[in-house]
Amino acid sequence: MQTLTHLQRLEAESIHIMREVAAEADNPVMLYSVGKDSAVMLHLALKAFYPSKPPFPLMHVDTTWKFREMIAFRDRVAEKYGLDLIVHINEDGVRQGVGPFSHGSALHTDIMKTQSLKQALDKYKFDVAFGGARRDEEKSRAKERVFSFRTADHRWDPKNQRPELWRIFNTRKAKGESIRVFPLSNWTELDIWQYIHLEKINIVPLYFAAKRPVVERDGTLIMVDDERMPLNPGEVPEERMVRFRTLGCYPLTGGIESEAATLTEIIQEMLLTTTSERQGRVIDHDQSASMEKKKQEGYF
Amino acid sequence: MAHKSDLIASDIDGYLKAQEEKSLLRFITCGSVDDGKSTLIGRLLFESKLIFEDQLSALEADSKKMGTQGDKLDFALLVDGLASEREQGITIDVAYRFFSTEKRKFIVADTPGHEQYTRNMATGASTAELAIILIDARKGILTQTRRHSFIVSRLGIENVVLAVNKMDLVGYSQQVFSDIEIAYRAFAKELGGIEHITAIPMSALEGDNIVERSKAMDWYNGPVLLEHLETVGVRDAAQTKAFRMPVQWVNRPNLDFRGFSGFISSGAVKPGDLIKVLPSAKESTVARIVTMDGDLDEAVAGQSVTLTLNDEIDISRGDMICAAGDPSEVANQFETTILWMADEPMYPGRPYLLKNGTSTVNATITRPKYRIDVNTLSHEAAHELALNEVGVCNISLDRSIPFDPYPDNRETGSFILIDKMTNSTVGMGMIHFALRRSSNVHWQALDVERSTRASIKGQKPAVLWFTGLSGSGKSTIANIVDRKLIAMNAHTMLLDGDNVRHGLNKDLGFTDADRVENIRRVAEVSKLMTDAGLITLVSFISPFRAERRLARDLVGEGEFIEVFVDTPLEVAEARDRKGLYKKARAGQIKNFTGIDSPYEAPENAEIHIVTTEVSPEAAADEIVRQLVSRGIVFS
Numbered sequence: 001m002q003t004l005t006h007l008q009r010l011e012a013e014s015i016h017i018m019r020e021v022a023a024e025a026d027n028p029v030m031l032y033s034v035g036k037d038s039a040v041m042l043h044l045a046l047k048a049f050y051p052s053k054p055p056f057p058l059m060h061v062d063t064t065w066k067f068r069e070m071i072a073f074r075d076r077v078a079e080k081y082g083l084d085l086i087v088h089i090n091e092d093g094v095r096q097g098v099g100p101f102s103h104g105s106a107l108h109t110d111i112m113k114t115q116s117l118k119q120a121l122d123k124y125k126f127d128v129a130f131g132g133a134r135r136d137e138e139k140s141r142a143k144e145r146v147f148s149f150r151t152a153d154h155r156w157d158p159k160n161q162r163p164e165l166w167r168i169f170n171t172r173k174a175k176g177e178s179i180r181v182f183p184l185s186n187w188t189e190l191d192i193w194q195y196i197h198l199e200k201i202n203i204v205p206l207y208f209a210a211k212r213p214v215v216e217r218d219g220t221l222i223m224v225d226d227e228r229m230p231l232n233p234g235e236v237p238e239e240r241m242v243r244f245r246t247l248g249c250y251p252l253t254g255g256i257e258s259e260a261a262t263l264t265e266i267i268q269e270m271l272l273t274t275t276s277e278r279q280g281r282v283i284d285h286d287q288s289a290s291m292e293k294k295k296q297e298g299y300f
Numbered sequence: 301m302a303h304k305s306d307l308i309a310s311d312i313d314g315y316l317k318a319q320e321e322k323s324l325l326r327f328i329t330c331g332s333v334d335d336g337k338s339t340l341i342g343r344l345l346f347e348s349k350l351i352f353e354d355q356l357s358a359l360e361a362d363s364k365k366m367g368t369q370g371d372k373l374d375f376a377l378l379v380d381g382l383a384s385e386r387e388q389g390i391t392i393d394v395a396y397r398f399f400s401t402e403k404r405k406f407i408v409a410d411t412p413g414h415e416q417y418t419r420n421m422a423t424g425a426s427t428a429e430l431a432i433i434l435i436d437a438r439k440g441i442l443t444q445t446r447r448h449s450f451i452v453s454r455l456g457i458e459n460v461v462l463a464v465n466k467m468d469l470v471g472y473s474q475q476v477f478s479d480i481e482i483a484y485r486a487f488a489k490e491l492g493g494i495e496h497i498t499a500i501p502m503s504a505l506e507g508d509n510i511v512e513r514s515k516a517m518d519w520y521n522g523p524v525l526l527e528h529l530e531t532v533g534v535r536d537a538a539q540t541k542a543f544r545m546p547v548q549w550v551n552r553p554n555l556d557f558r559g560f561s562g563f564i565s566s567g568a569v570k571p572g573d574l575i576k577v578l579p580s581a582k583e584s585t586v587a588r589i590v591t592m593d594g595d596l597d598e599a600v601a602g603q604s605v606t607l608t609l610n611d612e613i614d615i616s617r618g619d620m621i622c623a624a625g626d627p628s629e630v631a632n633q634f635e636t637t638i639l640w641m642a643d644e645p646m647y648p649g650r651p652y653l654l655k656n657g658t659s660t661v662n663a664t665i666t667r668p669k670y671r672i673d674v675n676t677l678s679h680e681a682a683h684e685l686a687l688n689e690v691g692v693c694n695i696s697l698d699r700s701i702p703f704d705p706y707p708d709n710r711e712t713g714s715f716i717l718i719d720k721m722t723n724s725t726v727g728m729g730m731i732h733f734a735l736r737r738s739s740n741v742h743w744q745a746l747d748v749e750r751s752t753r754a755s756i757k758g759q760k761p762a763v764l765w766f767t768g769l770s771g772s773g774k775s776t777i778a779n780i781v782d783r784k785l786i787a788m789n790a791h792t793m794l795l796d797g798d799n800v801r802h803g804l805n806k807d808l809g810f811t812d813a814d815r816v817e818n819i820r821r822v823a824e825v826s827k828l829m830t831d832a833g834l835i836t837l838v839s840f841i842s843p844f845r846a847e848r849r850l851a852r853d854l855v856g857e858g859e860f861i862e863v864f865v866d867t868p869l870e871v872a873e874a875r876d877r878k879g880l881y882k883k884a885r886a887g888q889i890k891n892f893t894g895i896d897s898p899y900e901a902p903e904n905a906e907i908h909i910v911t912t913e914v915s916p917e918a919a920a921d922e923i924v925r926q927l928v929s930r931g932i933v934f935s
Contacts (some may be wrong), residue, residue: 002539019562170717267312272309
């Protein structure tokens with residue numbers, strides 16, 4: 001008799017979920033955000049279908065404001081595993097010049113991320129989309145199902161969720177409806193890091209501390225990743241040892257000062273630290289219960 | 301302290317190594333709005349140091365703004381998620397929480413206590429290995445305690461923690477606690493199914509016996525809650541049962557590799573093990589257990605793997621790979637317990653989809669044998685099941701599936717019911733046993749394949765199903781066809797409806813139920829004859845479309861050829877060779893087709909013979925010509 005570890009059980013559960021989608025969906029896609037959760041999700045997909053390749057493409061919804069290192073990493077990963085990668089950009093938003101500096105974080109996120117994602121799902125007619133969200137990230141996610149249904153206009157109705165029983169997933173839906181599937185629902189941030197450590201999964205170097213050019217605004221360290229970043233009068237980027245706990249659009253992602261340059265040092269720092277993961281994300285703080293509202297509107 | 305900061309700081313590698321060895325426990329908390337359930341979970345999160353400083357400062361602010369504990373922290377606010385719930389002050393759905401200690405990671409299903417949310421509790425319970433049933437020490441065992449315990453026992457959770465909470469409000473009285481414990485044990489015994497009960501007196505608000513031993517209750521010698529959760533043995537039991545793996549996905553990257561992917565429901569498997577695939581009953585041995593990290597020497601319940609076999613046998617999604625010496629049962633009719641989860645009631649006779657493991661089939665549910673009052677546990681008569689009601693019903697499927705009784709295997713004995721129109725999950729169920737005795741007779745795979753039997757006869761097997769009014773000429777034409785086929789060296793058999801009623805079906809009358817059974821037997825016999833490689837001619841009035849559909853489904857599309865012998869009633873009645881129409885008109889025969897019982901003409905018969913236009917001889921020639929063109933016989 002062998003007792004499975006918590007990571008073995010989580011892995012088996014995620015693989016089961018992915019195979020269930022592969023077997024029952026018409027046109028599935030894996031949303032790949034390039035972050036550590038996406039790295040774990042992709043790793044699990046490679047395991048789930050080995051020796052076959054995952055029977056679905058990856059899709060990255062690019063806001064055009066992602067860190068340059070994320071884009072380079074994304075392209076390397078797709079090439080290494082020979083995966084079909086779709087990059088979708090909201091061209092309407094690009095034409096209107098939407099960006100976080102000119103339009104503010106809320107509008108930028110809505111147009112370049114939320115609307116862009118809906119656009120892409122409609123364009124390719126994907127009926128099931130995997131996402132790397134976890135229930136421990138934020139309170140409203142704690143109640144979301146693994147198979148989360150969206151109406152034809154991509155809305156989430158938290159009061160009308162299907163019960164999820166045992167390991168039996170009901171994947172049936174009407175034409176036009178879609179499903180967001182979260183294989184990492186039951187993983188915590190610590191589980192993700194432990195798994196990356198155990199399985200030696202590659203992640204974007206931005207997670208590791210290095211000297212990077214940053215400016216400090218309202219107590220948040222913003223990296224000057226390209227020349228589009230407008231500097232305030234007298235503001236001069238300075239090289240500081242920083243790393244990022246979450247990755248997104250560089251102007252909306254705060255770095256933390258850190259010396260943690262290896263995986264074990266990151267985990268060590270995380271365990272000894274006292275602020276929760278999403279705090280670095282500007283969008284969560286927009287308004288109270290903001291994530292729940294965004295999700296109802298179709299944000300992943 | 302749940303996480304040792306010193307070790308993290310001094311030896312992070314050692315710490316990570318230890319963390320990787322942790323096991324996992326999934327549990328559910330059941331209690332009503334004011335039993336202190338959210339407070340208990342909030343405290344477990346807090347004590348296991350999973351509350352970060354920013355969350356703590358938010359909690360402090362929230363506690364002042366809307367808390368109910370004065371200046372103290374209101375832990376319940378940590379776990380009440382959705383905005384609407386916060387306003388109502390109740391939990392409205394199932395929420396999943398996570399915390400971990402040095403020894404284990406925990407997944408908590410936090411479910412509400414309101415009666416209208418029985419379905420949510422059952423949802424949380426379906427994946428739980430242990431249940432914490434909260435009791436307010438001031439109130440003792442309530443109706444809802446019985447309801448929760450009933451659901452817990454029916455869902456097969458063998459481990460229960462009876463958390464007698466709010467002991468601070470009864471002066472930490474040992475008497476109050478032991479009275480509740482004794483009463484609960486008596487009730488659980490009556491209920492059955494709950495193997496282990498651990499009763500713990502506690503105060504979630506004050507932190508007594510949650511993580512630290514209570515100083516106020518030195519009379520209590522049992523484990524404190526967290527210590528019990530860290531050490532209780534669960535789950536491994538599934539490994540000691542027989543091997544089961546429902547096939548989820550067939551892995552075919554190229555022509556040289558054919559693997560079967562699935563989640564192991566129970567037991568263990570090693571290369572070389574003899575396995576049986578259900579429902580086909582084909583046997584083989586395991587060649588490899590393939591994973592991206594290399595082949596495994598053994599895989600156990602709870603793992604997702606890909607197996608390859610030493611023989612090329614046809615396996616698809618929905619099949620189950622079992623230990624050959626101890627396979628699952630295969631059946632299409634069951635007695636079950638169903639919990640109804642939809643606003644619209646369950647109507648007997650309406651078709652639903654049933655998903656069990658990886659099989660999805662059409663299901664019809666009978667009228668409930670009885671409904672169980674979840675509060676009093678009494679059985680009552682019922683015509684239907686409404687939202688949150690539990691009943692015992694028989695279920696009939698359109699094809700057989702492999703299964704195990706739920707008490708033996710939670711994974712292979714459970715199912716969900718899906719509404720075909722709305723696609724929503726409307727019910728959950730647990731299989732008690734198969735209804736037909738034959739279900740325990742395992743299908744024996746034969747060494748000689750049916751295709752072999754047919755090929756040595758130089759033909760393809762088929763059932764020619766002649767339907768038409770009495771006196772339409774069915775038997776006459778069938779007999780001519782039979783003679784012509786024999787003349788072509790074909791191997792045939794003719795089953796005549798009247799003749800079969802003299803032998804095999806002589807116990808059957810003419811009620812609706814008997815008519816269906818009559819058709820079923822004839823269809824089964826003709827199916828056996830096609831297995832033997834024969835071309836079988838069946839001459840049967842078979843007036844109802846549903847009956848012919850039953851025969852077609854049993855025999856299988858492609859081998860079932862419906863021949864509609866189309867003769868107008870007045871013509872058939874004018875012939876009346878057996879004098880039956882005359883008797884029927886005189887009222888001496890009841891339920892006679894065409895007179896006082898309808899004939900539903902086929903809409904899409906493969907062959908349509910209009911007897912007023914062709915002679916029986918010409919009709920037979922036409923049928924033989926069609927058999928040749930379908931490749932069943934060769935001219």
